[in-house]
Amino acid sequence: MKKTLTLKISISGVRGVVGDSLTPQLASHFAQAFGTYLNGGKVLVGQDPRISGVMVKNAVFSGLLSVGCQPVDLGICPIPSFLYLTKESEGKGGIVVTASHNPDDWNGLKFISEEGLYLNPSQTEEFLDIYHQGEFSMVKADKYKAILSEEDPTMPHFHKLLAYLDVHPIREKKFKVVADCCRGAGAKLLPKFLKSLGCHVILVNEKIDSARPHHHEPTVSNITHLCHEVRAQKADIGFAQDADADRLAIVDEKGRALGEELTLALAMNHVLAGKPGPVVTNLSTTRALDDLARRYGVPIFRTKIGEIHVVQELLRQKGIIGGEGNGGVIYPEIHPCRDSFAAMGLVLEAMARCGKTVSQLRDEIPLYYMMKDKVQGSFQQAYGILRGLTKKYAGQQKISTLDGLKIEYENAWVHIRPSNTEPIIRVIAEAGSPREAQTMMRQFKKEILGLKTWKSS
C-alpha cells in the first residue's frame, strides 16, 4: 500500500506535517517565492495557536527578509481580522501560518493578496511558478528591512463590523450569549465585540492554547459542552467559533446545536429579507439555500469547493451574501471572506429586529438532513473512482462535474470529491429524511470502495 502523502500544495496554500515534510527550509522557500511574487513591500504575517507556529513563522520571516520584504508580525490573529487589515493597511500581501482543521502535527501557509483575499487560481499559478522555478529575487544587505509588529490587529475589523451592523436594536435586547472560542484566535476579538453589542457574555475556551479543547471543526458532536452551558445559563444563544475564527456554529436557546449548515441559512434568510440580491454558495451546501433564494426571488450560484471560488463568484455576480455549509458566512459589505463575527452580528441582528428566538428563526428554514463522510484514497485513486461513477450516472441523473461529481435527485443529492488538503475522498449526501440520507451514503460508499479495490487490484 502507498504511504500517505504528508505534503499538499494547492489552491488553499501549502500544508505539511511538522517533523516530516514541513521543514523551515520549505516554509522559507515559499515565503521567498511569495515575496518575489509581490516584488517587495510590507507583508503581514499571522499564525494560529499551533505549537509549531513559532518555528514556521520564523522561517517565513527569514524568507521574506531575504527578498527585501518587510514582515509585519500580527501574532495570533482571527483570520477575518487579518484579511481585512491586509486590505486596509499598506501591506502588499499576507501569509498566515495555519493548517486550519488538519490534525495537530500539521501546519501550513496561506497566501493573501493585497485586496485581503486568498490568492485566486491564476494568482496561485503565477506564484507557484516562481516557487517551482526556484529563482527568488534575493537582495543585498542595504535593501534589508526590520521586522515590524502590530499591537492590536483586530481594531480596523472591529470598527468596520460595528459600522455595518444595526447596533442599537441588538444592544437594547441585552442578549445573554455563551461563546466558545475553541482556544483559538477568536478570543482576541470576541469578548470585545459581543460586549460592544450589549451582550452579557459567558466565555468558554477563551484562553488561547495550542491544544484544541475539542476537534477543530465546530460540528454538532464537537460542541455538546456548549449546548449544556447554554441550557444551564438559560442563555439566548450559543456561538462556537473554529480556531481561526472564520467559521461559526450556533446553539439555540433550548441548547440544541443547529448544525453548521444552518449558520449560513439563518444569516442569508435575514439579509435577503432586508435587501434581496444574488447569493453564492458551493456545490456541497444545503439545498435549503435554493429554497430561500426561490422564496426571495433571487438567483443562486453554486461554485467549486474552496472559499476563494465562492468569494470570486460573489464579486463577479455582485452578490449580497454567500458562504459555505461548514459555518462560513461571507458578507461582502464588511469584507468578502468567511467571518464568524459578521455571522454572529447578522444572527443577533435578525433576533433583535424580528423579536424572535433562535429556534423560531430556525423553523423558518426548510429542513434537510445531511451526512458527511470520507474514504481514504490518494488523488490518483479518486480520479479513477470519479471517472467510473460519472460514466455510470451521466445518463441516468442530473449531474455536475464542476468539482468532483454531484448527482442530483428529486429530493436529494450526493457530492463526491477529493479533498484539496488531505488524501481523502469526501462524500456528502443530503435528503429530506435522515433515513434517506443514510441509505444514499451507504450506497455510494459501497460503490466507491468497490471501484477503489478494483483500481488497486
Place this chain on the structure above:
Amino acid sequence: MKLLKIGISGVRGIVGETITPDLVMDFASAFGTFSDRRKILIGRDTRVSGPMLHTAVLSALSAAGCDVVELGICPTPILQYMVKRLKAGGAVSISAGHNGWDWNALTFINQEGMYLNEFQGEEILDIYHLGRFYKAPYNKLGRIGPKPDFLDEYFRSLIRYLDMERIKKARFKIVIDACNGAGAKMIDLFSKSLHCKLIAVNNELSGFFPHPPEPAPRNATEAASIVKLTGADVGFVLNSDVSRVSLITEEGEPLSEEYTLPLVAGHFLRRKPGPVITTHSTSRMIADVALSHGCPLVRTKVGQSFTVQTLVNEEGSLAGEGSGSIALRDFQPAFDGFLAMGEILETMATSEKKLSELAAELPRYYMFREKIYCPPSKAHSIVSRLKDFFSGEEVSYADGIKLENEDGWIHIRVSVTEPMIRIISESAIQEQAEKRLQKVLNFISQFI
C-alpha cells in the same frame, strides 16, 4: 566570484549572494542535530541582515528540537559567557566580526562557551553535507525560553575579576568607538561599571558601520582625534562583535592592533605566569614579553578556535592574536574585547603609567602586511609553490608557510575568513621587512 568561507567554527559570506535563508538553515539544522535537543543561545551583532539570519537559525533549531534563548544584539564574548552561565548546550553567534556590513556569518559555540574545535567542526560539516537533519515531531519542537539580563550578569562578573579598587581610583576618562556594532550602548554600562568617564563614538545600534569594523590605526582616526581633543587617558576601537580591540594612546596616537596582546600580557603574566598561546602571524613583541616573564610561548594556526583550544589544552595563562584579541583562561575561554579593555585600564592603573609609556617599553618591530585576492580554489596551491622560493632555507608548514630567522620572519597563508592570501613580514629593521615582503609578492604575482 561568490564569496563563501566554510571554516571549522562556522560559515561566512556576503548576504544575498551566499548567505541565504537556505544556507543558514542548513547549517543551523546541522548544528541543531549535533546539539542533540539541548538548549542553544542565539546572539547577533547590529548588521541589518541580522534578523534574517536570526529567524532562520531560530526556526531551524526549533525544528531540530532545541530550546532556544534569544539574546538579541549581544557581543560574542558575552554570548560565550552566558552559555556556561545558563548551562546551555551551545550558542550561535550571528556576526561577521571585522568584515564589512554587507557580510554576515554564523559562528558555532560549544557547551564550554568556546568556538567549536576541529573535531566538532568536522562533525557539523559531515552532518551538513549529508543533509540528514534531525526533525523533532511537532510536540517536541524547541521552544523559546525567557531572555536573561545578560549584560548585568556579565559586567558583574567582569568587575569581580578586575582590580576595581585601582581602576576606580584612577578615574579614567576613556573614548570608545563601538563602530555601531554589538558593543554600541553596552559600552555605557561597561564604563559605568568600571567607574570611567566615557566619551562614546559611533554608539548607535544602526547596523551601518561608519568605517570598516576592523580595529586598526587606519580605522581609528576619528576616535584618535577625539582622544586628543578631550584629553582622554586612552581610546579603544572595537570590531562589530567586541572580540577585538585596538588602542589609542593619550597623545592621540593609534597603536597597531598588534600592541593589545603584549600590553595585556606584560601586566597579566606578572600576576599569573604560564604558557602564552598565539599564532604564527603575531608580532615578536609577545615572544619578547613571554620570555621576559620566563613563560613558554606556543604558536598555533590562526583563528580563535585553535588558539583558545590550545589555551585550554595546554593550561595556558593567556592566548591572543595580533588582530587585537585576547583570552584569559581564568576568566573565560573566549576572545573578549571588554576584558581586553578592562585589563588595559588595570595595567595603566596598577603601573601608574600612561599608555604611550607602556607602549614605548615594548621592543620596536616593523610589520608589513599585504593581501592578494585570489580564488580559494587556487590559493593553497599558490602558497605551496613558495616551497621552491624558499628552497635551502628552513621553513615551517604549520599554517601555510613561515620563514623565521634572526632577521625577522615572513608568514604566507590562506585567509580563513576571506578568499585571499595574506602575507605578513616583520623585522626589527624596517627595510629588511619591506624587502622580504616585496620579493614574495613578486614571486606570487606571476601565478595570479
